[in-house]
Amino acid sequence: MHTLFQGRRERSMRRMFYLLFLMLTASGDNKFFSVDSVKPGLKGYGLTSFYGTRIDTFRVEVIDVLHGVNPGHTIVLAKLDGEIIKHTGVLAGMSGSPVYIDGKLLGAVAYSWTFSKDPICGITPAEEMQDMISTFGSVKGIAPLRSLLTVSGIGINPYVDSIATMFNLEVVPAGRDTGKGSLVPGAPVGIVFVDGDAVIAVMGTLTYTEGKRIFSFGHPALLSGGVELPFATGKVTGLLPSIYSSFKFISPLKVIGTTVWDGGTGVIAEIGRKPQWIEFTIDGGFKKFHYRLADYPTIIPYLTGSLSFSAIAEILGSDFEGTVKADLNISIEFGGREEVLNRTYYLAGKGLYRDMTFFASGIIGDVLNNPYGELKIRSINLKLKPGKGVNLFTVKDIIIPSEEYSPDEKFRVKVVLGRYRKPDTTITMVLRSPSIEGEYYVDCLNSADLYRIMKTESFENPENIREYVHVLKGYPSNNILSLVVVSSAQTVSRSGIVLPPSKRVALSSLIENGTKLEEKIEMVLNGEIRGIAKKKIVVKRRK
Numbered sequence: 392m393h394t395l396f397q398g399r400r401e402r403s404m405r406r407m408f409y410l411l412f413l414m415l416t417a418s419g420d421n422k423f424f425s426v427d428s429v430k431p432g433l434k435g436y437g438l439t440s441f442y443g444t445r446i447d448t449f450r451v452e453v454i455d456v457l458h459g460v461n462p463g464h465t466i467v468l469a470k471l472d473g474e475i476i477k478h479t480g481v482l483a484g485m486s487g488s489p490v491y492i493d494g495k496l497l498g499a500v501a502y503s504w505t506f507s508k509d510p511i512c513g514i515t516p517a518e519e520m521q522d523m524i525s526t527f528g529s530v531k532g533i534a535p536l537r538s539l540l541t542v543s544g545i546g547i548n549p550y551v552d553s554i555a556t557m558f559n560l561e562v563v564p565a566g567r568d569t570g571k572g573s574l575v576p577g578a579p580v581g582i583v584f585v586d587g588d589a590v591i592a593v594m595g596t597l598t599y600t601e602g603k604r605i606f607s608f609g610h611p612a613l614l615s616g617g618v619e620l621p622f623a624t625g626k627v628t629g630l631l632p633s634i635y636s637s638f639k640f641i642s643p644l645k646v647i648g649t650t651v652w653d654g655g656t657g658v659i660a661e662i663g664r665k666p667q668w669i670e671f672t673i674d675g676g677f678k679k680f681h682y683r684l685a686d687y688p689t690i691i692p693y694l695t696g697s698l699s700f701s702a703i704a705e706i707l708g709s710d711f712e713g714t715v716k717a718d719l720n721i722s723i724e725f726g727g728r729e730e731v732l733n734r735t736y737y738l739a740g741k742g743l744y745r746d747m748t749f750f751a752s753g754i755i756g757d758v759l760n761n762p763y764g765e766l767k768i769r770s771i772n773l774k775l776k777p778g779k780g781v782n783l784f785t786v787k788d789i790i791i792p793s794e795e796y797s798p799d800e801k802f803r804v805k806v807v808l809g810r811y812r813k814p815d816t817t818i819t820m821v822l823r824s825p826s827i828e829g830e831y832y833v834d835c836l837n838s839a840d841l842y843r844i845m846k847t848e849s850f851e852n853p854e855n856i857r858e859y860v861h862v863l864k865g866y867p868s869n870n871i872l873s874l875v876v877v878s879s880a881q882t883v884s885r886s887g888i889v890l891p892p893s894k895r896v897a898l899s900s901l902i903e904n905g906t907k908l909e910e911k912i913e914m915v916l917n918g919e920i921r922g923i924a925k926k927k928i929v930v931k932r933r934k
Contacts, residue, residue: 438577484639499609544589572624579625675706764856782918
């Protein structure tokens, strides 16, 4: 028994020293094996991790070189071999696995074919990775190994699927692991999108290091160019062999730096460089979730959507029936100053987590994708207050005693509101007709919808980023019922004179889209208001 144990220990020690030798020769002087010297039949080895943070080896035999696959881009075709590779083939998650010939770095495993009977891969030359900024594309049949979008702490949802589709990623569940990981060739590494109570990351393999810089993936992770995204070590927790495309299960570990380039031949990260995070909190009272988001505007709405989808479903439950008040606070920075945008919104009904998610991610998307200028989000806080009873009011009709009024005449308006599983209710509000003769409309809707129409669909449309921020800060809640009189673009009048079409052109800046608010009264209700009702009136002096 002692002899058996001693034999195992000796084999383990020999294996450890052998791997150490490979790592040292791989990263010692950063000399590359030139593509010009590559010939069919050349043999070498590669490094990757098949389990934990352990670095494993596999055999490599060159098939040939594909020159000009894309402008200035070469791929080395090679066949891989090894006990695990024979069973799994080339795995998603191996992207960036370094390949060596004669102790020099040839490049990184980066491409593969689905349904391949043999483990054939495409290798991105290290010389091109060093240059890094290059054109990216693919040829029919060969494609970059799909990077892994690892997800933990949330369920798979439409927002996660959208991110995966956008960047051609393989969605894989991941565990919540701790540890430092390693930064040696073949080690799992990746870009972190979300940290905290959930983790979302794009994982691949480290190819080589040069000073404080890490070169990895061998192809774009996101093709995002010059970016600053958190970069982390990782740990392999398992493998899934597949006839279609095998992949690793990789969990991100510790953020150790920042991605600085994501281009045609790989990803560059800088060790020790602190990334920018956006703090995101969802507070449901008895449950609270805290996340840190990578500052990458392209996907922030999708990240907040995916996190909100799962967190709100857990707070409310998928079958929740009632009314929820949501307070969304977004801290933004622009022009060297900070502002806080506050939005309050009510939702009533059943299974509200989808609608609530759409509300939050939609507003965040509007902030980031506005046409006026860049707004940097620093923090997001979503506070939910669920209540019993479905307080849903639907504007069904408005009843007015007459269609014709004198200028400045008061008149009563009956508003018919539909109720959720209850009889309709009618409330009475008093309006005053405009002082100028003409045709008008009496509209009834919630104040948030009215504000949106007036500020973004009429002559009050903002003209610059400061005006846009002012508009965002002024949004009222959708539990306020507004009864308004608005002018008609067809009969706008001044001084009692109805203007013909030829004259109305001169006032186009005032009557764009035919919406000008003349009179308004409001009433606060204890729930969500939907719908709109409209009636036409005429204001003229009686003889």
